[in-house]
Amino acid sequence: MSNLTRLFLATLSGLVLAAGVHIAIIFAAPSFAENDAFNRLQETLTEDQAQLISPAGGEKTWLPLPDPATAVAACAFDLSDGPVRVTAKPGQDFLSFSFHTKTRGVFFAVTDRAAIRGELELVVMTPRQLDEARAAEDENDPSRDVRIVAPQEQGYIVVRVAAPRPSQRVQAEEAAKAVTCTIDEDEAS
Amino acid sequence: MTARPIPTAALILYALVLALGLGVGSAYAVLNGTPPFGSRRLGPWQAWPKLGSADADPYMRAIVARRGDVPLAIGEGLALTALVDKDGRKLSSACSYRIGRSTPAARWWTLTVYDEAGRPSPSELGRSGFTSSEVVRDADNMFTIALSRSLSPGNWLQLPASGPFTVVLRLYDIPGAAGLNLNADDLPTIERGECSA
Numbered sequence: 286m287s288n289l290t291r292l293f294l295a296t297l298s299g300l301v302l303a304a305g306v307h308i309a310i311i312f313a314a315p316s317f318a319e320n321d322a323f324n325r326l327q328e329t330l331t332e333d334q335a336q337l338i339s340p341a342g343g344e345k346t347w348l349p350l351p352d353p354a355t356a357v358a359a360c361a362f363d364l365s366d367g368p369v370r371v372t373a374k375p376g377q378d379f380l381s382f383s384f385h386t387k388t389r390g391v392f393f394a395v396t397d398r399a400a401i402r403g404e405l406e407l408v409v410m411t412p413r414q415l416d417e418a419r420a421a422e423d424e425n426d427p428s429r430d431v432r433i434v435a436p437q438e439q440g441y442i443v444v445r446v447a448a449p450r451p452s453q454r455v456q457a458e459e460a461a462k463a464v465t466c467t468i469d470e471d472e473a474s
Numbered sequence: 475m476t477a478r479p480i481p482t483a484a485l486i487l488y489a490l491v492l493a494l495g496l497g498v499g500s501a502y503a504v505l506n507g508t509p510p511f512g513s514r515r516l517g518p519w520q521a522w523p524k525l526g527s528a529d530a531d532p533y534m535r536a537i538v539a540r541r542g543d544v545p546l547a548i549g550e551g552l553a554l555t556a557l558v559d560k561d562g563r564k565l566s567s568a569c570s571y572r573i574g575r576s577t578p579a580a581r582w583w584t585l586t587v588y589d590e591a592g593r594p595s596p597s598e599l600g601r602s603g604f605t606s607s608e609v610v611r612d613a614d615n616m617f618t619i620a621l622s623r624s625l626s627p628g629n630w631l632q633l634p635a636s637g638p639f640t641v642v643l644r645l646y647d648i649p650g651a652a653g654l655n656l657n658a659d660d661l662p663t664i665e666r667g668e669c670s671a
Contacts, residue, residue: 291480292480295492299493303497305493305497306493306494306497306501307500307501309497310497310498311504311533311536314505315535315536321542322544343602349542350586350592353586354586355584379646381550381551383549383550388539389535390530391526391527391545392528393549394547394548394549443544449605449606449607
């Protein structure tokens with residue numbers, strides 16, 4: 286083989302390998318990211334209440350492009366300790382929940398329109414915990430829990446509360462902080 | 475006389491350096507930008523409807539993780555970003571703009587101006603955006619928001635002192651599947667007015 290052919294082959298294999306490296310980095314990026322939302326929310330794992338991550342007004346937050354007209358709170362969860370129960374009492378204004386996995390994005394979202402008698406309550410569980418909960422259920426008295434199956438054990442829940450006017454900001458922040466995320470002992474047993 | 479053959483080891487090293495350099499470089503460049511696929515352009519507005527869904531592609535997931543972002547989920551709403559005006563010119567604080575006059579159906583919406591670094595840019599009156607409940611409407615229930623550096627009457631947002639800026643329109647709780655049936659005609663237009671040096 287001439288030098289030119291050899292150089293061409295080397296370049297070609299370099300390009301093919303480069304595509305492989307590119308794909309590998311893109312796929313691995315969410316798992317290795319250090320400043321992603323999940324890592325920043327680590328300290329909320331042990332909290333029973335959602336922690337404010339972006340107060341209304343859009344200042345003092347690590348969220349990129351924060352909406353100043355919403356208060357955003359979040360809590361991380363780890364389902365290996367048992368299912369997580371989230372509750373909120375929405376008021377007049379818009380409130381929404383979104384459920385995120387650690388690396389695979391959003392898996393569920395719901396707004397206050399789904400609230401029953403002024404309360405929004407959901408249980409996040411793994412497929413296995415769902416099976417256990419179903420098996421343990423009394424047929425004559427079925428559970429009324431709204432159950433959501435998470436595709437990954439670790440993740441975080443984000444709550445957004447609207448503050449359409451600046452005067453509603455404090456109220457929205459209070460509503461966001463009042464959201465509870467607790468490990469469900471009953472269903473874990 | 476024929477040329478001396480290039481050592482095989484050198485060629486392998488060359489291929490590896492090429493692979494690492496191009497692979498890492500291209501991944502880094504993509505991660506610092508906007509998601510390359512799955513965007514919808516509606517006039518000056520751009521949205522990634524799948525960003526907040528389980529169908530987000532690997533680029534979207536990687537970019538969201540790198541930004542440390544929490545995107546609006548499908549079901550919560552849709553964020554539309556504008557970096558250009560209706561004629562495709564980059565938004566610049568040296569110019570004045572008018573945004574109006576209606577938005578698609580949504581339970582409520584917010585329109586916010588961000589400076590180059592992505593921070594809300596509050597005016598001297600502490601305002602960096604309008605919400606659907608704050609904006610003042612005319613007799614036809616339409617609105618116009620004026621964007622400029624100096625005070626102007628009506629719905630006014632102050633632009634940052636200099637540099638490019640971004641406008642984000644967030645439609646919360648929209649009917650239908652994540653606004654897939656949105657039309658450019660339903661969205662507000664961004665018209666450029668006078669520019670100063």
